[in-house]
Amino acid sequence: MWAEPARVRERTDGRCQSVYLPLLSTAGQLILISRAKMSLSVPRQAVYYVKQLSAGRTLQTVQVVSPCEKQGAGFATAFEVLPVKTQVHNSLEQLPQIRNADVLIFNNALSHILNNADLLTDFLTRATAATSVGGIVIIREDLKNATDKRQVARLTDYFDVFRTTDSNGNNAGLDLYTVDQVQNSAFVEQNFLDFIFVFTKKAFAPTTDATITFRDFLDKTQYTNTGIDAYEWMFGVNFISPGGYDENLKIIKRFGELKPGQTMLDIGVGIGGGARQVADEFGVHVHGIDLSSNMLAIALERLHEEKDARVKYSITDALVYQFENDSFDYVFSRDCIQHIPDTGKLFSRIYKALKPGGKVLITMYGKGYGEQSDQFKEYVAQRAYFLKNLKEIGELAEQAGFVNVQLENMTPRFKEILIEERTHLEQNEQEFLSKFTQYERDSLISGWTNKLGYIEKDNHNWNLFLAQKPFAK
Structure with missing residues (x-):
């Protein structure tokens, strides 16, 4: 008899879909079962940046916001190589609960706000507040389905020049380290528009310059x-x-x-x-x-x-x-x-x-x-x-x-x-x-x-x- 495959919600790019795997039944029939298909290379790419930017600094907490729970669990697994406590959240609505994160990661969590300037500003304000000074902020977002294929430039500019006054009175913002392509997506899926934005939270000197960064x-x-x-x-x-x-x-x-x-x-x-x-x-x-x-x-x-x-x-x-x-x-x-x-x-x-x-x-x-x-x-x-x-x-x-x-x-x-x-x-x-x-x-x-x-x-x-x-x- 044929087994009805259960549905799971996962994709190697971090979004969610059903994945079915072939298996032979005891009668020799081909049946399909489902299993979460998840690549750890994406979260391990994030770990790589964290290691680069945290040299000489003791990390205690990694906070991950990932609507796809299996992918969020992948980040927790990848960060086991570091002596840190990793906590996974499935919604941006939980962001206000986070404070003093040493590492704050968003995994395909922004798709519904990317084209809304007010919501993006609110997100950046909350993300900055949730991170300790010197903390690392990583934003992974797949933009291949965006109408504007050059949206990465607009987002980079938005993140790079954002400034807010934090709870300590600092002129705080995100200091750009890099915007890289997600290597798993490029090599496995030929998707070259899946990005990892990497920043550190920094207290900047006040400025009235028309252009904030070089x-x-x-x-x-x-x-x-x-x-x-x-x-x-x-x-x-x-x-x-x-x-x-x-x-x-x-x-x-x-x-x-x-x-x-x-x-x-x-x-x-x-x-x-x-x-x-x-x-x-x-x-x-x-x-x-x-x-x-x-x-x-x-x-x-x-x-x-x-x-x-x-x-x-x-x-x-x-x-x-x-x-x-x-x-x-x-x-x-x-x-x-x-x-x-x-x-x-x-x-x-x-x-x-x-x-x-x-x-x-x-x-x-x-x-x-x-x-x-x-x-x-x-x-x-x-x-x-x-x-x-x-x-x-x-x-x-x-x-x-x-x-x-x-x-x-x-x-x-x-x-x-x-x-x-x-x-x-x-x-x-x-x-x-x-x-x-x-x-x-x-x-x-x-x-x-x-x-x-x-x-x-x-x-x-x-x-x-x-x-x-x-x-x-």
Whole structure:
């Protein structure tokens, strides 16, 4: 006889559904039974972040809010590796009961409030109140069914800039560590829009600045959605760096032979064209990071469409994210690190992340040796650039321990590219104006023209740095 399978509510992505498993009856008939299908890799990914962020700190309580009870139980199981007490709740309604949590985790608990600003604000207020200062807040949310496939940018901004006065009078908020993809979803389900947002609760100094964080500054100034689209029109599909696809490929080949299965960290990956290019051209596995959520939202949307599991992205700061030592064959960066104030610290972190014998290749905007004009100084300040000349880059590279250091001033090529791109815009102005406004057109023309002027005065350089981490002796 056939057994009627019982229904259970579980899915590997943390939501709930019925799961049926085949089984032969004693009569040899195929029957179906149900069992909770649950992957512990998702909660263990959360444990990984907690270990990274809690080094040197004693944890006592982990609070988990998970509407799906089986998945909540999975978090409790995963956290058994730590000497902590884990408590699981099945509803956001229980959040007001939580206080002084060392770790507070939300597992697919926000779907019904994601598009309601008032409810999101109320949630963030309560989540901040429930967490101790220095505590870790992890929000896992699957956004693959969201109407807006770039919703991760809006949520990152919302979480990142939220501030409230806590019970101790602190100007409290969530300090961004990373927004990563859920690896189980990417590899098992080809779902690249399932995310883990990771923060620590922090007491911030009061501020009246229009942009609260540097990530917020990037997304509201240089990398607005319209600005990104206009840059992509100038540089070419999937790229927002000089010369587009062809120039990037030429630069990548400066590494030498890249082999399938090798690993690369791409710092300042932008809208992801370079990372997907390296994966497609050479079979290299790429971890692309960027602090602009607007840019990475585009990269993630396109990755979800293309389904290339060799590429993963994180919204994070290269000076904050804790990369594993000796983990990458290559580190690459296109025209990004001028945004990073401490180049020496960056080079030290890259050195540690590279495997022995691994290579780093960076192109960057730099300063020349001519007397800087007031206009150039104003341009640098507006963009929040921290420019170095080629000599300074070489000194910092050697201080970090790199060998076989190669430095090249590529400014002549930069000049050629600027002229080519400006001419392209002038000759295709009507096409551009069918997509963008006269203001964007004039801004790009004046920007490219100004850069050419800075080059003539040897204010603005385009530099390349290639080096190697020595092999262990």
